[in-house]
Amino acid sequence: MGQVRVWLVDDNDGFRDSTVWLLETAGFEVMAYASAHAFLEAYAGHRHGAEEECLVSDIRMPQMSGVQLQDELLRRGTTLPLVFVTAHGDVPLAVEAMRKGASNFLEKPFGDDTLIEAIHAALANTRNRGDGAVNGAALAKLSPRERQVLDLVVASKPNKIIADILGISIKTVELHRANMMNKLGVRSLPELMKVALGHG
Structure with a gap:
């Protein structure tokens, strides 16, 4: 398996910075954005090679929420493995997101290993789509x-x-x-x- 690219979208600067550091230390390539719009622009213009990719996004953000971002990706036909994080323990929103195909949701604060395991699980789920x-x-x-x-x-x-x-x-x-x-x-x-x- 080559390098895994993680796209991180979160409007909280402190959380974004610490998560970039955590994921880079764990061996991921990380692209971080403060808003869903900034991510969509960068993602659309990026060359997506053979490496595996995963999106880690906050659920609640100004302008465009994580669930709206998920809807936009589905509309574009992009099936990117998706892990949501939320500070609000917003279970109904997370359930809606998972019904639409999100791999997991984590409530902040969570342990470092929890996020890394969730990313690996999301990638594995994508690889094993046929095991329903x-x-x-x-x-x-x-x-x-x-x-x-x-x-x-x-x-x-x-x-x-x-x-x-x-x-x-x-x-x-x-x-x-x-x-x-x-x-x-x-x-x-x-x-x-x-x-x-x-x-x-």
Whole structure:
């Protein structure tokens, strides 16, 4: 595998600078931009060779948000592996982004390794696009009740609301969530979203 180019789009100067340093130290080639418009202009004018590429973008930015940037790339037919970062824990936005094909979303602050692993996973997902059967097999392991809980989690419902909807206790919801994550082999909400939305 040749060098991986990471396109970084974030309007926070401090985060952008520290992330460039982190990714360059990890061996990536990094192109960083303060806005989605600046990135689109640079990306359109760039010669894209055989090297692998990944986009890391903030979800909330002025002028054009990360989700709007994703829409624009889809409109242009650009299937760039995409990892979103957000300081707002904005799960509904992230779910929408993942439904449209984003590989992952990370809530700031996150560990250095978390971002590097997310980029590698996004690239691997792109390489293995044909392995969709994994999700169906994994989801088939869930009980009907666990599937109900999963659907409500993906719909961004908190445990208390899920408990009310299903007429069970919060403790039982937590138990179903733990069993479900165990059966699906995931450790976090973003990983769970990926499997549920078909990117796992």
